[in-house]
Amino acid sequence: MQRPLIMALDLDNRTKRLALLEQFKDEQLFVKVGMELFYREGRQVIEELKGEGHQIFLDLKLHDIPNTVQRSMRELASLDIDIVNVHAAGGKKMMNAAVEGLEQGTKPGKKRPLLIAVTQLTSTDEETMHNELLIHHSLNEVVSSYARFAKESGVDGVVCSAKEVPYIHQSCGSDFYTVCPGIRRPEDEVGDQKRIVTPGKARELGCFGIVVGRSITNAENPYEVYRAMKKDWEGVK
């Protein structure tokens, strides 16, 4: 898998999704289907996007008891998806159950989807983590420890801010996947994100992949912004 720029299709209706993708006609994209889209369109949207040749990160952030996560992952594995995720906060047993579910649900001869674990949401800053989640370590420590727990559970990588990638490489090695949302150019609206980084800086920090939503999808010309961010991500002048 090449180091992808994953476009988050966080759009509130099918017409908008089709209109957006229409602008990317000949591009083979890596798209992210989140809760908003999956809850509305279900399995069909995955089949449609695959049919159009796109790679898919299904972002449902499972976080439940191990048995439920295992059985749910078994179901999700029957979809033609490339990446799926859980919350690392569910613990090692839950993450391991997720891996088992995916393995059980992957059809013979098919590749099991990669599983990545969300460490701390990029909309959380250290102050919120201390005061509202009552986790009293540094953000870098929490993220790199959760990444290590994920690796020990058989998970393939993590979702984190690009800022934490060097710490994760230290705790888990540089071949452990790091997928990084919270990507913004200096001119972009930050919105609810707290730990933000530009695409170029994310590359320098060693992220495996980046996730970009509103900077592209809310732009007047999404394709132009996508191309510009991709160039920055790939270090093309």
Ligand SMILES: O=C(O)c1cc(=O)[nH]c(=O)n1[C@@H]1O[C@H](COP(=O)(O)O)[C@@H](O)[C@H]1O
């Ligand atoms: O798992 C994710 O994809 C995710 C984890 C995280 O910590 N932060 C985060 O923003 N995301 C997702 O990444 C996307 C970021 O969107 P924008 O902030 O619009 O670029 C959204 O679809 C989020 O659901």
